[in-house]
Amino acid sequence: MEKKISFLNENLRKDILEIRPGMKVKITERNFEGEKEKLSDFEGLVIAVRRNKGVNGTFCVRNVLDGIGVEKKYPFYSPNIKKIEILEEYKTRRTKLYFLRNLSPKKIRKKLRKKTS
Numbered sequence: 001m002e003k004k005i006s007f008l009n010e011n012l013r014k015d016i017l018e019i020r021p022g023m024k025v026k027i028t029e030r031n032f033e034g035e036k037e038k039l040s041d042f043e044g045l046v047i048a049v050r051r052n053k054g055v056n057g058t059f060c061v062r063n064v065l066d067g068i069g070v071e072k073k074y075p076f077y078s079p080n081i082k083k084i085e086i087l088e089e090y091k092t093r094r095t096k097l098y099f100l101r102n103l104s105p106k107k108i109r110k111k112l113r114k115k116t117s
Contacts, residue, residue: 016076017084019059021046022092022112027061027074028083039082042072045090045108047097064105089115 019025026043044063051057057076062069074081090112100108 017086019046019049019076019084019086020089021049021095021097022090023086024088024090025061026085026087027081028085029074029078030080030082043087044070044072045097045100047071047100049095062100069101091115 023046024044025046026041028039028041031038031040042061042063044061046059047062048060049057050059055077058073059076060071060073062071064070091114092112100111103111
């Protein structure tokens with residue numbers, strides 16, 4: 001048990017931000033194609049967070065690309081995530097924003113209000 005705890009303490013990332021549903025984030029991830037490493041960005045709205053900041057914690061990001069809704073789930077402690085930037089933060093009353101899947105981008109902007117801080 002001590003080996004497991006020491007391994008987790010050594011390998012867990014310290015630069016994880018507080019990610020919550022309703023945040024618009026930009027994620028830079030590493031993609032490996034053979035020997036080459038390529039960086040790609042994915043920008044979208046966080047619609048769900050599961051097991052917040054735990055070892056098995058994940059967050060789901062949604063965006064509409066070319067008229068098709070795309071959702072990606074990322075583990076918090078994935079070695080393929082290079083950087084996470086928070087672009088905007090919206091005020092929400094729910095923790096799971098799955099109802100946004102059925103709305104158009106215009107209605108989503110209407111539903112979500114920017115947080116004033």
